[in-house]
Amino acid sequence: xxxxxxxxxxxxxxxxxxxxxxxxxxxxxxxxxxxxxxxxxxxxxxxxxxxxxxxxxxxxxxxxxxxxxxxxxxxxxxxxxxxxxxxxxxxxxxxxxxxxxxxxxxxxxxxxxxxxxxxxxxxxxxxxxxxxxxxxxxxxxxxxxxxxxxxxxxxxxxxxxxxxxxxxxxxxxxxxxxxxxxxxxxxxxxxxxxxxxxxxxxxxxxxxxxxxxxxxxxxxxxxxxxxxxxxxxxxxxxxxxxxxxxxxxxxxxxxxxxxxxxxxxxxxxxxxxxxxxxxxxxxxxxxxxxxxxxxxxxxxxxxxxxxxxxxxxxxxxxxxxxxxxxxxxxxx
Amino acid sequence: xxxxxxxxxxxxxxxxxxxxxxxxxxxxxxxxxxxxxxxxxxxxxxxxxxxxxxxxxxxxxxxxxxxxxxxxxxxxxxxxxxxxxxxxxxxxxxxxxxxxxxxxxxxxxxxxxxxxxxxxxxxxxxxxxxxxxxxxxxxxxxxxxxxxxxxxxxxxxxxxxxxxxxxxxxxxxxxxxxxxxxxxxxxxxxxxxxxxxxxxxxxxxxxxxxxxxxxxxxxxxxxxxxxxxxxxxxxxxxxxxxxxxxxxxxxxxxxxxxxxxxxxxxxxxxxxxxxxxxxxxxxxxxxxxxxxxxxxxxxxxxxxxxxxxxxxxxxxxxxxxxxxxxxxxxxx
Numbered sequence: 001x002x003x004x005x006x007x008x009x010x011x012x013x014x015x016x017x018x019x020x021x022x023x024x025x026x027x028x029x030x031x032x033x034x035x036x037x038x039x040x041x042x043x044x045x046x047x048x049x050x051x052x053x054x055x056x057x058x059x060x061x062x063x064x065x066x067x068x069x070x071x072x073x074x075x076x077x078x079x080x081x082x083x084x085x086x087x088x089x090x091x092x093x094x095x096x097x098x099x100x101x102x103x104x105x106x107x108x109x110x111x112x113x114x115x116x117x118x119x120x121x122x123x124x125x126x127x128x129x130x131x132x133x134x135x136x137x138x139x140x141x142x143x144x145x146x147x148x149x150x151x152x153x154x155x156x157x158x159x160x161x162x163x164x165x166x167x168x169x170x171x172x173x174x175x176x177x178x179x180x181x182x183x184x185x186x187x188x189x190x191x192x193x194x195x196x197x198x199x200x201x202x203x204x205x206x207x208x209x210x211x212x213x214x215x216x217x218x219x220x221x222x223x224x225x226x227x228x229x230x231x232x233x234x235x236x237x238x239x240x241x242x243x244x245x246x247x248x249x250x251x252x253x254x255x256x257x258x259x260x261x262x263x264x265x266x267x268x269x270x271x272x273x274x275x276x277x278x279x280x281x282x283x284x285x286x287x288x289x290x291x292x293x294x295x296x297x298x299x300x301x302x303x304x305x306x307x308x309x310x311x312x313x314x315x316x317x318x319x320x321x322x323x324x325x326x327x328x329x330x331x332x
Numbered sequence: 333x334x335x336x337x338x339x340x341x342x343x344x345x346x347x348x349x350x351x352x353x354x355x356x357x358x359x360x361x362x363x364x365x366x367x368x369x370x371x372x373x374x375x376x377x378x379x380x381x382x383x384x385x386x387x388x389x390x391x392x393x394x395x396x397x398x399x400x401x402x403x404x405x406x407x408x409x410x411x412x413x414x415x416x417x418x419x420x421x422x423x424x425x426x427x428x429x430x431x432x433x434x435x436x437x438x439x440x441x442x443x444x445x446x447x448x449x450x451x452x453x454x455x456x457x458x459x460x461x462x463x464x465x466x467x468x469x470x471x472x473x474x475x476x477x478x479x480x481x482x483x484x485x486x487x488x489x490x491x492x493x494x495x496x497x498x499x500x501x502x503x504x505x506x507x508x509x510x511x512x513x514x515x516x517x518x519x520x521x522x523x524x525x526x527x528x529x530x531x532x533x534x535x536x537x538x539x540x541x542x543x544x545x546x547x548x549x550x551x552x553x554x555x556x557x558x559x560x561x562x563x564x565x566x567x568x569x570x571x572x573x574x575x576x577x578x579x580x581x582x583x584x585x586x587x588x589x590x591x592x593x594x595x596x597x598x599x600x601x602x603x604x605x606x607x608x609x610x611x612x613x614x615x616x617x618x619x620x621x622x623x624x625x626x627x628x629x630x631x632x633x634x635x636x637x638x639x640x641x642x643x644x645x646x647x648x649x650x651x652x653x654x655x656x657x658x659x660x661x662x663x664x
Binding site for chain 1 (some may be wrong): 333348349351408431488489491535555606607
């Protein structure tokens with residue numbers, strides 16, 4: 001029988017469609033992928049092509065003295081920092097100047113690797129770069145929110161295949177984040193508890209939807225997963241913004257994220273995906289009601305008119321089965 | 333300079349990205365499309381294959397006595413009506429049984445046509461079918477919202493190419509709709525006016541973003557369009573739910589919708605798209621603060637991690653330029 005589930009934190013509804021349900025292994029990407037080369041002469045992110053990107057804002061060198069990670073401004077930035085923050089309200093036309101900051105973090109000199117295959121230490125370096133760039137960008141008083149995300153594969157909107165993440169600073173709190181904050185605040189107001197702490201506790205007790213548990217983090221297929229293998233990666237300790245993560249937690253997150261992504265990589269044949277760090281706004285540091293997490297969305301199916309029209313989702317797989325399938329995948 | 337615009341009704345923010353901006357004609361779908369046959373033996377919606385779909389709930393016959401439009405239950409329904417409505421709250425697990433109604437409206441016996449190419453009268457028959465099925469489905473007291481939508485093309489999630497619409501009845505008000513209602517109510521509370529009536533009035537005055545104006549409707553590229561050629565089609569008269577549309581308005585909507593879709597068809601070489609009727613909940617008939625409309629989303633680009641992470645959009649085109657381009661397209 002189909003069931004409609006609600007995410008207690010976001011209040012989003014999803015139809016768990018048993019009539020259309022597929023087995024977890026049916027979601028393996030069947031498409032034959034061309035193996036990528038280790039180095040591509042035309043790639044702007046490959047070593048030797050550094051002049052194709054703007055100046056470095058952050059760099060990590062390897063033992064050979066060459067860079068192993070670099071952060072550079074986006075060459076075609078959606079938002080630019082060299083602008084005055086100005087707000088206009090003219091009838092229905094409400095706008096703000098496109099102030100912001102957009103950077104690209106080139107995660108490795110190797111063209112054909114990905115976090116799932118990297119050594120844990122290299123994943124840690126990427127996460128440390130996130131934290132450093134977060135702290136630097138958030139010191140600009142015009143900025144309200146830092147959005148860290150990663151697109152993997154063409155279906156996930158990655159125009160360059162070389163492994164990279166992106167980090168944006170925006171001068172507004174998007175509606176999406178604002179409603180999450182409001183819902184979280186309402187839950188806290190009623191129960192005295194953070195709703196994400198409650199989810200963490202309940203999921204660890206029930207275990208059925210947990211994929212990877214490490215010392216400080218857990219990855220789950222949420223009870224109301226919006227799509228097949230949709231995942232959340234949550235810190236066990238309450239933290240409202242990403243930058244509050246400490247050194248030990250960074251190491252542990254590297255282990256958890258790498259393992260979670262490797263399970264997806266091996267279990268589903270390297271599907272296209274996006275992940276994003278859903279951190280609280282810069283100003284909401286250390287608030288009691290919000291809790292940051294990473295959301296992972298696999299691009300296995302397309303959303304269509306029903307999702308657009310209602311904002312409700314149809315998930316043609318069972319979250320508990322998805323989690324079990326990934327738990328049992330060996331990551332070598 | 334980039335600009336961040338806010339939709340005054342939905343409160344969604346979008347970055348109008350001038351650094352990445354493309355000209356309207358750059359969005360033409362370059363992909364060569366195989367012309368479709370008028371009839372396909374394997375198509376479950378083609379005449380002669382009626383036994384491949386469940387019983388008819390609604391039918392319109394042509395002058396030749398054969399059907400020209402039929403509505404049938406979805407063969408793989410996401411929601412089913414033969415279930416008891418039951419709500420469960422167990423810790424973080426909140427659910428409701430998958431009660432609902434899912435129908436498919438086969439719009440024409442011709443396999444390779446589409447609303448943009450149909451006679452206005454046939455489009456009117458489709459819209460009348462929407463209204464009739466809306467009224468019938470909404471008489472079930474378990475239902476809260478009727479979602480009418482259409483997927484055109486593979487990128488828009490259409491698994492069957494034969495022209496068809498879908499209509500779902502759901503037993504919950506999705507979060508998406510609830511937040512729109514709350515925002516609309518807040519605007520009404522402050523101004524005494526419906527925010528969609530305000531948009532209609534301002535857009536008709538300014539004219540820059542209007543694409544097609546007919547007696548009772550207007551189609552626009554909204555000021556804060558979320559993606560290239562994203563459109564809204566609004567009734568000029570205030571109506572909160574779709575079923576309040578009268579006969580004259582149905583005729584006029586057929587004219588406006590057909591012309592709007594034809595401009596997209598000819599101007600952008602038949603791109604994939606979704607449209608959805610964003611009506612108020614069944615119970616919110618004739619309320620002062622909400623106003624139904626049709627939203628049209630072209631599937632020209634993919635959303636990626638930034639959109640998923642923030643709920644903010646990046647639009648690499650200028651809404652006013654998109655509207656001007658479509659206004660000037662001749663629809664034969």
